[in-house]
Amino acid sequence: MNDNDKQPSPGGGGNPWMKSLMIWVGILLALALFVQLFDTRGTTxxxxxxxxxxxLDRVDEGTVKEVAISRDVIVGKTTAGEAFRTRPLPVPDTTLIPTLRQKGVTVSARAEEGSSIWAALLVQSLPFLLFIGIAFFVVRQMQKNSGAGGAMGFGKSRAKMLTQKEGRVTFDDVAGIDEAREELQEVVEFLKDPSKFARLGGKIPKGALLVGSPGTGKTLLARAIAGEAGVPFFTISGSDFVEMFVGVGASRVRDMFEQAKKSAPCIVFIDEIDAVGRHRGAGLGNGNDEREQTLNQLLVEMDGFEANExxxxxxxxxxxxVLDPALLRPGRFDRQVVVPRPDIEGRIKILEVHMKKVPLAPDVDSRVIARGTPGFSGADLANLVNEAALTAARKGKRLVAMLEFEEAKDKVMMGAERRSMVMTEDEKRMTAYHEAGHAIxxxxxxxSDPIHKATIIPRGRALGMVMRLPERDSYSYHRDKMYANLAVAMGGRVAEEVIFGYDKVSSGASGDIQYATGLARDMVTKWGMSDKVGPVEYAQPEGESFLGYSSSQPVRMSNATAQLIDDEIKNIVEGGLTRAKQVLGEHIDQLHTLAQALLEYETLSGEEIKRLIAGEDLGRPDPGAKTSSVPMRGTSIPKTKRPSGPFGSAAPQGA
Incomplete structure (x- = not known):
């Protein structure tokens, strides 16, 4: 905003509140004038x-001295000097004037009330003046807002230009995506020194497409390019082009490039371009003409007859x-830069960037936090640091310690604790054995991945949870690990059956069964890990769906093959169930020990579980929790109503 914008005009045009006030004051004054002109009581x-x-009686009595007669009123004075007025009859009284003459009353004519030429003109022109004033105000607002999406500016570009005043972002603020940053480094060098490439006949790519999951830093990376090169940065969303009127999007594309030409060299960043750049003809004859025209105009502007240097x-x-192939060909978006989720080293760098703004305690170790957050994107890590700072602030601390980061990580990954949730002793005992079964x-x-934490404190939709974290980032999974995950997923259900009996198995393993079934289905239909089915893909391909139609062809298989796939999925899941029964049957004492410890302490770390299984002391003070005796197999316990949903997920993080 410049200085002129900050100073309101004499008429209040620079202040929207003052402008609205003046409009209402004008309307009220016009209404008051209108009422006054038609209120004859105030003008007589x-x-x-x-x-x-x-x-008439006073005239007959001879007490009237003089009168002035008009069509609407008769005014006069009595012989005693008293003024009066009266309204004549609608029908003219032809005997009034002779009677007045006979009684010696002075008679004169009175001008018609409101008969002034100016007043009459004002009354006639008042509606037109009001209409002209409102029209003038509306047109002025249209002109003022024409560049910002006003009523007369629907064909204007909605791109916003960000300058250095709004916070300069450089590559130092972008961490964890070194490969993507290196690919875009030459774009920065071209913007700084175009002649360096022109001397050798080289041309910089006209478009770079950043591809990555949400939250990986695509927008931040684009702003860093502009910040490093020190050039204007226009940003717009793909949905800002599309409107219900055909041709508006194309007009906005033309206007956006006209603005960019005036600020060249510059960067135009289009976020979520798939909103306007989807494959043409995907509507099966009922395509969106507006979206396709917008895409056509974008293709022409990027690589048409007029070069946008x-x-x-x-x-x-x-x-x-889902993007149209014409958009990805050389000369347009001819370079695709993949922005992946960061690995452990990238997560460490991202955490260090966000931790610069937070006062940290000496015990905070970014590597430990990064190891415990596999699969986190840059946005997830920023949220983690923010949650830790909020947790420390609620506790009244001045520094953010490792304890707050652990609590924030548990909250982000497992959900907030529901300590106010009332659970019976039987529900707590069953939850403890369920989670102990997963852990054992x-x-x-x-x-299997090592255990990070086990808890029977309800979090999110789960009544308890066993969290496992990999020792390092994994990009593929082996057959033995998949079978191990299936056995771990079935461990909770098996523990319930072993301890409480067949009839007391609850619905708490629904999430575990869903995970195990999905994993077994992928093993059979995607990864070829069934000897009977063979290395053949039978999974439904993931394609774009439009109005119920899929762009991918459905998988064709015989009834015998479908039955074979179902049998193999069942056999694999039941194999995990059998393996869990074998392990828990051999280590039933460890199951009792771990479940009893969960009932006493509610939450145990992975190291504490290892020491407990080894028969070592946990080194914790006794919380004094009173727990009842442990029911063995076949012992009858009261049946209680359990909430639906999983006790906890046995799936590894990042799988």
Whole structure:
């Protein structure tokens, strides 16, 4: 905003509140004038109002000295000097004037009330003046807002230009995506020194498409390019082009490039370009003409007859598969930069960037936090640091310690604690054995990820949870690990059956069964890990759906093959169930020990669980929790109503 914008005009045009106030004041004044012009009571002569019959009586009595007669009113004075007025009859009284003459009353004519030429003109022109004033105000607002999406500016571009005043972002603020940053480094060098490439006949790519999951830093990376090069940065969303009127989007594309030409060299960033750049003809004959015209205009502007030198288009999407091929050909978006989720080293760098703004305690270790957050994007890590700072603030601390980061990580990954949730002793005991079953099977499965934490405190939709974290980032999973995950997933259900009996198995393993079934289905239909089915893909391909139609062909298989796939999925899941029964049957004492500890302490770390299984002391003070005796298999316990949903997820994080 410049200085002129800050100073209101004399008429209040610079202040919207003052402008609205003046409009209402003008309307009220016009209404008051209108009422005054038609209120004849305020414009008649002074004097007492008398009835017409009384006036005639006074004339007959000879007490009237003079009168002034008009069409609407008769005013006059009595011989005693008293003023009066009266209203004549609608029908003219032809005997009035002779009677007045006979009684010696002075008679004169009175001008018609409101008969002024100016007043009459004002009354006639008032509606037109009001209409003209309102029209002038509306047109002025249209002109003022024409560049910002006003009523007369629907064809104007909605791109916003960000300058250095709004916070300069450089590559130092972008961490964890070194490969993507290096690919875009030459774009920065071109914007700084175009002649360096022109001397050798090289041309910089006109468009770069950033592809990555939500939250990986695509927008931040685009702003860093502009910040490093020190050029204007225009940003717009793909949905800002599309309107219900055909041709508006194309007009906005033309206007956006006209603005960019005036500020060249510059960067135009289009976020979520798949909103306007989807594959043409996907509507099966009922395509969106407006969207297709907008896409056509964008294609022409990027690589048409008129070259847009110095304008680099950077777009972002997480659905590159739905983009039109013409948009990805060389000369347009001819470079695709993949922005992946960061690995452990990238997460450390991202955490360090966000931790610069937070006062940290000496015990905070970014590597430990990064190891415990596999699969987190940059946005997830920023949220984690913010949650830790909020947790420390609620506790009244001045520094954010490792404890707050652990609590924030549990809240982000598992949900907030529901300590106010009332659970019976039987529900707590069943939850403890359910989670202990997951943990014991995980400990005795060599291919399973190590346990990070086990808890029976309700979080989110779960009544308890066993969290496992991989020792390092994994990009593929082996067969032995998949079978281990199936056994761990079935461990909770098996523990309920072993301890409480067949009839007391609850619905708490629904999430575990869903995970195990999905994993077994992928093993059979996607990854070819069934000897009977073979290395053949039978999974339904993931394609774009439009109005119920899928762009991908459905999988064709015989009834015998479908039955074979169902049998193999069932056999694999039941194999995990059998393995869980075997492990828990061999280590039933460890199951009792761990469940009893969960009832006493509610939450145990992975190291504490290892020490407990090894028979070592946990080193914790006794919380004094009173727990009842442990029911063994076949012992009858009261049946209680359990909430639906999983006790906890046995799935590894990031799978």
């Amino acid at each position: 002569a002074t004097g007492n109002e008398i009835a017409y019959s009384t006036f 110095g304008i680099i288009i950077v777009a972002a999407t997480n659905r590159p598969d 099977v995980s400990i005795h499965e060599p291919a």
